Amino acid sequence: MSSSDEPCTNLEENRLCGSNGAPHVIPIAILWYLQLCEPIANTVIYPFVNEVSIALPNVTRSVHIANDRGDDRRVGYYVGIIESTFFLTECLCVLQWGRLSDVIGRRPVICVGLLGVTISITCFGLSQTFGTLILSRSLAGLTNGNIGVIKSAIGELADSTNIVEAFQYMPLCWNIGETIGPLIGGYLSNPSQRFPKTFEDSVFWRTYPYLLPCLVAALFPLSGFILSIMFLRETVVHPWRWGGWSKVGRSKRNPESTPLLPNPAPAHRSASLRSILTKRVIISVANYCLLALISIAYSVLQPLFLSTPIQHGGLSLDPTRIGYILAVQGVLGALSVLMFSARLQQIFRVNTVFSMAMAVFVVLLGAFPVMNAFARVEDRISWQVWFILAIQLLLFGLVEIGYGCMYILVTNASPSRADLGTVNGLAQTASSMMRAIGPASSTALFALSVEKDLMGGRLVFAILLMVVVLGVGLSFLQEDGPMEENVE
Secondary structure: OOHHHOOOOOHHHOOOEOOOOOEOHHHHHHHHHHHHHHHHHHHOOHHHHHHHHHHOHHHHHHOOOHHHOOOHHHHHHHHHHHHHHHHHHHHHHHHHHHHHHHHHOHHHHHHHHHHHHHHHHHHHHHOOOHHHHHHHHHHHHHHOOHHHHHHHHHHHHOOOOOHHHHHHHHHHHHHHHHHHHHHHHHHHOOHHHHOHHHHOOOHHHHHOOOHHHHHHHHHHHHHHHHHHHHHOOOOEOOOOOOOOOOOOOOOOOOOOOOOOOOOOEOOOOOOOHHHHOOHHHHHHHHHHHHHHHHHHHHHHHHHHHHHOOHHHOOOOOOHHHHHHHHHHHHHHHHHHHHHHHHHHHHHOOHHHHHHHHHHOHHHHHHHHHHHHHHHHHHOOOOHHHHHHHHHHHHHHHHHHHHHHHHHHHHHHHOOOHHHHHHHHHHHHHHHHHHHHHHHHHHHHHHHHHHHHOHHHHOHHHHHHHHHHHHHHHHHOOOOOOOOOOOOO
């Protein structure tokens, strides 16, 4: 066995290193890569999800909206259902995946999640009815517990001296995924129209106009699955495994079974949920929930707003331009995390930076009705609209930094390392419930506001701004500091 496979022997000196001081580059890099696979698969549909909701004939018939075809005011109702399905099914299972990873290890759970995402996004591209769209999103949610499990694995690789360093790249990877996904979706959708010389004569691509971007997006979680099978090593001490995943004993020291931690999380320490639900955990989870609710509402409203006609409250942009805008937002978010995340957390406390991230939603959400007001004046997108949009895209980077802070706060709130999987699973379950509520409620409110002309079509933004005020207030109750018990 090479020296790089040995675990570090000193907790305070463990800076993601092997016994020779060299970084565990491969396992950390793999976990960061896995972090960007899900946003690619999730956001690839954003540029065309509004279009697919009413464009496919079978989808139109299956939701009985034939009379609404061409009525852009009602698209929000159907988009919201599609977007919420993933998070609704995820919240039913993510806690169980987290607790299961405490028992059988992180690696097998991560592999199942990646395979599920690969299959589900492919099925989405093949869908011709509203029911199959919902089923494909349900499959993605049911099999995906990776967000919390990956955080647990990284939390087990870090200590109080390097937890900021370990977690600051997670939102960066998410941003990269959110950049790549919309680019793929906007550029490759409807290939028979965009690339007529190559695809015009193909009945297949006219029948499945959104399959190509879904297939390309599926390559990322598929490659992550292969990398995990081949190279990802376990961070839980001798987890119980069955079949090909045999039980690993302490005496078996090989690259696949050697823990990367000096004091890794023990497998299957049965702690009750009641004992884990400390005040610090509850406040952290509540803050995570509000961040998830507001950010997912913003994320699904943004492409809906951009695609909706100006006279109905939007900006009348096509899928390609929407894809480019979302990609630019992803790039700016990634640069913000890379350049400012660590600096802000050094200047301010982590919980203070998180409060700043919550407060910036006042500007982000308020920008939507202001942009539409300027666009209505000239019935086109004027320079004022582009200027406000640019400010909006720039400021969203602070939200991404806030997610990195939230990962740290939730991890540090855990009573012990042995409870990391459960705590992260609990946080992910609760946040998934909010993400399930957010898309359906916000897009339906958008459609209702426009259709009934409530507050000039701006009721949805007024309600969300009230939620933001609540979130900012709750963020001030968030405690900061290292995990109370790092080693059991």
